[in-house]
Amino acid sequence: MTWPCLTSQGDFKEAFGLFDRIGDSQVAYNQVADIMRALGQNPTNKDVQKILGNPSAEEMANKRLNFDAFLPMLKQVDAIPKGTYDDYVEGLRVFDKEGNGTVMGAELRIVLSTLGEKMNEQEIDALMAGQEDENGSVHYEAFVKHIMSV
Missing domain, CATH: 1.10.238.10 (EF-hand)
Structure with missing residues (x-):
């Protein structure tokens, strides 16, 4: 280690x-x-x-x-095996309805608060700070890079 x-x-x-x-x-x-x-x-x-x-x-x-x-x-x-960048991107790609590399920030917030190890509102706000564009969309590849660098 x-x-x-x-x-x-x-x-x-x-x-x-x-x-x-x-x-x-x-x-x-x-x-x-x-x-x-x-x-x-x-x-x-x-x-x-x-x-x-x-x-x-x-x-x-x-x-x-x-x-x-x-x-x-x-x-x-x-x-314990760790998730890879590709694993996380693939998981978020499921929510990319238009195939344009983005997911709705509101939908991502719901996922973070309800699936897996649930996050509270303050944790989600901290994680999402500066990630949404003017349309409320999140570029999920950049988001995963951000998460993995925190």
């Missing part, structure tokens, strides 16, 4: 430690997804739940783990 700024297990451990709010060298289960994202991964909440063993809401809030338990979980997330 290599990420732009983090190159060693020591770097990962240091980043992990930033999430230790109690000082016991452990973090709560409900912080694991955030830590993974801070370390350059982008797991779905469903992936994290599965890796943690599908804990209850109470366990998510109260159970804690140390870095030695976390590191294999991070490796599992890194091994």
